[in-house]
Amino acid sequence: MTPGRGAAGGDRHVDAFLRHLADERNLSEHTLTAYRGDLDDLRRFLTDYYGTPEWRWPTVDRLTLRSFLGSLERRGLARRTAARKLSALRTFFAFLHLEGEVESDPTRGVRTPKGDRPLPEFLSRGEMDAVFEVAETRAADNTLRGTRDLVILELLYGSGVRLSELHGLDRADLDLVSEQMKVRGKGRKERVVPITEPAALAVRRYELRRAEAIAVARRPDRRALLVNPSGRRLSRRGIQRTVHELIEEGGGTETAGVHSLRHSFATHLLDGGADLMSVKELLGHVSLSTTQIYTHTSRERLKQVHRQAHPRSE
Known part of the structure; x- marks a missing residue:
């Protein structure tokens, strides 16, 4: 498996995942861009977390992902945003597991952040x-x-x-x-x-x-x-x-x-x-x-x- 190489470098696994979403699930370009943004966010965190851009996806475990969610909270991101990012990561790691790139899905042991859901604005x-x-x-x-x-x-x-x-x-x-x-x-x-x-x-x-x-x-x-x-x-x-x-x-x-x-x-x-x-x-x-x-x-x-x-x- 190729190293993560940070958010600035390419990652063939991320590219393959996005192609899968586009071809198999027919997701829009806007949605694909959102997925890439969430994965790039994680890759930046992992480069800092491991202290090197040479990390690999199989090294990412439950505690690492919990640390990532903690970093989102420290950045002041809403719990709803963190939950959406975790949802993207669940889809990504499920893909890697299905492809045999990781032995187990580390997101399974991570609880989704709970927060108050804002009521939608409507007109009378x-x-x-x-x-x-x-x-x-x-x-x-x-x-x-x-x-x-x-x-x-x-x-x-x-x-x-x-x-x-x-x-x-x-x-x-x-x-x-x-x-x-x-x-x-x-x-x-x-x-x-x-x-x-x-x-x-x-x-x-x-x-x-x-x-x-x-x-x-x-x-x-x-x-x-x-x-x-x-x-x-x-x-x-x-x-x-x-x-x-x-x-x-x-x-x-x-x-x-x-x-x-x-x-x-x-x-x-x-x-x-x-x-x-x-x-x-x-x-x-x-x-x-x-x-x-x-x-x-x-x-x-x-x-x-x-x-x-x-x-x-x-």
Whole structure:
């Protein structure tokens, strides 16, 4: 086995692991970059820990990894960040063990750091109404941008899709007759989600302006649902900027953005009586525990209402 050679040098095992994730699990470039960053973080620590860049992966044991987690805490990193890094290391060492590069997986004896999970930020129904009023006013101008902005809002809040899922949508992914669309989530897994009737109407109005932009463009992206004035697929940053502007004009907080619309979608469904399993499927979550955070959000909101309204509450 080749030495670790520190974070600055190459490591064929890390490279092989990342190729495995890309080829076998179809992970996005963004996710692969995050994995590499976490492994580089560990490699830097190991070079300092062992006092040499010539360490090898089989020398890494449970106590070494616990020392690594301790170093993260001393650096002031949140426990949630440490837990995410440990999760990446578990996947990496499982790969090395499967490939016969290490005799045993040292992460098995390391406990995941536990910490309070922050409640997701979401907008109230009244706040969402204000944001939609801004978007509908823009759409009334019947411009490419105005009609497109309303489509963005309708699909993010009406269907709870992620930013990456909305960005990657092709026009062929939407079936306006059956009011549903096909999205590609994490790991490029496909799922079908419903779209609201207002969303379908917004798409139909936007399609005329989209067709005009594509018709005059030199190199248009004819597949993309959301396009810019040049007829190319609207960037993720463009979607984020649009949502931030709509929320800001609607009187929302500065920190609210695309993620807030997905959180609002889930919270309002549960408030309306939807069951947790259905919300899990709509969001495309792998684990039910990920979806359960929204039940906590609803409970906290009810507690706040109780504190503010009940005469016996301070």
